Amino acid sequence: MDRPKVLYVDDEEINLLLFEINLRGKYHVLKAEDGLKGLEVIKKNPDIKVVVSDMKMPYLNGIEFITKAKELAPNVCYFILTGFEITDELQAALDKGLILNCFRKPFNMNVIDEELEKVI
């Protein structure tokens, strides 16, 4: 069976790399450096199950990106991974169900893994 596809969007290359290395055993990790590229990836890969996005990025921030992505792929599960506190914007997105959860940096791979397993 193919590994489920997970898209990770972050403007920091090392983060993308580490995310991939740590999760590639279980998931097929797709990467994008910003929201616009992320949207492209979603268009090309309709079988993506999960999208995890950083919050602070150029062009589109995490929530803006996910809002657009949700229009393209409403059935995908979305998560935010942020180095900030949970802001009002994030809280609102959680309340609306736009995102399922909010991970904090430095991220604990086990927690993310557990959460991904739950939804896939």
Added chain:
Amino acid sequence: MNNDLINIKEKVINNITIISAFFIGFPYVLSILRMIRIGWDFAFVWHTVVYAIVIILSIFRHRIALLTKVIAMATVYTVIAIASLYKFSFFGAYYFVFIGIAILVILHGFKVALYYIGLFTLIYVFIAVQYILGYLQVELPPQDHTTSVFSWVAILVILLSLSLVIIKGFGQFYSELIVIIQKKEKTEIELEKHKEQLERRVSERTTELQQTIHMLKETQAQLLQAEKMASLGVLTAGVSHEINNPLNYILGGYTGLVQYFRDNEVNDETVTVLLDSIKAGVDRSSKIVSGLNEFSRQKETFDEQCNIHEIMDNCLLMINNQLQNKIEVRKNYSNENPHIIGNIGKMHQVFLNIFTNAYQSIKDNGSITITTKTKEDMCYIEVSDTGIGIRKDDLPKVMDPFFTTKDPGMGTGLGLSITYSIVKEHGGNLEIESEQNKGTTVKISIPH
């Protein structure tokens, strides 16, 4: 009536009584000699009674009421005058009536004195008629004058004219003087009243002003604090984001390495120790960052669940490098793990301020003891230090905004005043007990 006036009258009548007691003593001595010579008679008894009254009045003058003394003295002199007139016709000591007049004028005004002299005139005429008609006779010659209408009238005229001089001259002058004094006094009393009113108003205004100044200072302090916290918030949010990313590299790298060693079945103890060190370092750094974030978060609502122990631990972590080796922190945390509803960021400020004061007050070595308790619906937190304490004079001022005894740069004087107002915002209370060179205890109670 005014007290001063009464005092003056009291003095006058007392003086009159004393002088009278002294001078009436001379005729009484004569009376005693006479009694020895011709024996006991009615005149002697009567002299004794009069003299006894005067003596009693003068001895007990301080205990007898003014009115009683006035009436008694006036009566004594009037009776002497009438008796002399009766016994010796106008050769008698009728002029004593002038003293009666004087007493009455001074003490009761000239109207009473006028009635008095009118009454005395009637008695005079009554006695005069008896002499003129021959019912009464003096024992000593010359008899002729005492039966002469002219003599009686002449004496009466002298008596009345002198009386009127005393009454209308002195009396009126005296009465009007009193009226003037009383008027002046009334004005003075009114002035005094005005003065009191004015003073009261001034002190009211002063209090108002002081309150306003106090409020202004508090507002200023809060503004400063808010501004400080806002910029601190922006700063820490930025810094924590920037630190969280590299921490993320480390933790990600760590996770990857753990996996890598597992996959390659490397079971070296040194590797485990090294990996654990990396993990411990990341954990602590991330705790500090999140503590900073908690401390400076810019939420204004008071609806968060605040875990008191967690918040205090966060704050202790933030000041950890100030405590090392020097100050021992003793935690007597209650098992109930108290929570309150409030503002997490602000509660962090409260404990950070209190802990900062505690460690700054400890010069060399010492300890900070933190005790928490819950009782009914209250949560009690006590923070004691073994520092230098607070001077007694300073104790009431420590919560005033901008009050500080710290060296410049060490404190703004805002910490405790902000702490106090945050505790109040949470519906709680804060008390400080301190003894110089022994230490300070801060007691906080907050409903939970």
